[in-house]
Amino acid sequence: MVHEPNNWGRFGPDDQRGTLNLLTPDVVLAALSAATTGEVLNLAMPIRGATSSPAPTTVPHLRGRPLPQHFMSVDGGDYAAGARPIGDGLCVADDALIVTPHGTTTHMDALCHMWSGGQVYNGHPAARVRSYGATRCGIEQVGGVVARGVLFDVPRRLGLDHLPADFRISAELLEEIATPRPGDVAVIRTGWPLVWERSREEYWSGQPGLSADAGRWLAAHDVSVVAADNAAIGGLNVRGLADEGLADDLHLILLHRHGIHLIEMLWLEVLGAAGPAEFVFVVAPLRIEGGTGSPVTPLAIL
Structure with missing residues (x-):
């Protein structure tokens, strides 16, 4: 049962796309005007073999992947x-x-990826997520995403190369940087992937990320997607787990309650160096029927 403001029923009782419904043809056409130079940046991590992938099986939330x-x-x-x-x-x-998308490469989470209780997003029965795939809210419902991207470069705002592992980004800090419009893709840079090159152990010693209030702030502004360069949108502690309870879990706030798709483990250093206020964001997951997620290659068109 959902006890806080949410998007269940907002786009109809059968909806499986959440805030992607805000990307109407008019909104997409308006988003295209955010490109001014035509430069295209690849925002994906490379898919590497097992010996160099940033996803050790010793991290609890990655076991079994x-x-x-x-x-x-x-x-x-x-x-x-x-x-x-x-x-x-x-x-x-x-x-x-x-490839297992979650936690091993740049990927998009489907709305069926995480839930609490007996229902996924919009009240669809969680029992419809079966051994052969999800028959509701699978990744194939996404199609293609073309939207205005807004970069929240939090380390740059604070004069840092990357955020500390225990840093949780507040709504007030996001608001200082930009205010998204309905349908925008909020792109959150923590700079944490830079740590991978320095120390694998440090990379998995915890991670910075959004706070619960920042997630609710983005949801209140009707973003269509939240994308970040960390592994879990929210922060992780030294055990590789989120500290928040179910009420404040970022995946439950965004995916489960508001139908906002998530993209994790982006490479945002080149985009951060370019420093655009806005850009065209383009991404399409693989059309995996019933998939809980998909590897993706997001593009920023400046």
């Missing part, structure tokens, strides 16, 4: 060893990728 596996099924060595080319000398290289 296999690290990315990328391997070649056919490569040049096969032909050097005597494999026959296809047809008249044509050679081909093929590879395979196994």
Whole structure:
């Protein structure tokens, strides 16, 4: 049962897209005017093999999530060893990728990803999330997202390279930086991925993130998506867990109660250096029927 302001029923009893419904054709066309130079920035982390992925299985909320596996099924060595080319000398290289999106690479959470009680977003029965996939609020409901992006570069505002691990971003601090319009994508830079290059252990010793009041502030401004460069939108403690109770959990505030999709583990350093006040944000998840999330490559068009 939801006991605080929420978006259940706002877009109809059968809604599975949440605040993405705010991205009407008129809103999308208006968002396109945020681009002024045409420069395109890739905001995704690279998908690396298991030996270099920033997702150790010792972190509690990542247990059971296999690290990315990328391997070649056919490569040049096969032909050097005597494999026959296809047809008249044509050679081909093929590879395979196994990836669990949550916590292992840049990804978007579906509205079915997290809930409390017996219902996912909008009152759909949680029992509809089955062993073969979610039959309500799966990632395939997203389609494509084209919106105005607003960068909240919190470290730059405070004169830091990155936020400390125990820092929780307040609503007041977000308000000092910018005020989003309905349908905007709020892009939150903590700078924490810089720590990965310095120390793997420090990276997972806790993480900065949004506070509960900041999540509610963004929800009250009707953002369509919240995207951040940390692993969980909210902060993590030294055990890799959120300190908030269920009432203040960021995933429950945004995904479950307000139908706001989340994108985590972005690479925002180039965007932060460019320092745009606004830009065009473009992303589309893989069309995984019943998926709880998907790897994504968000783009910022300046």
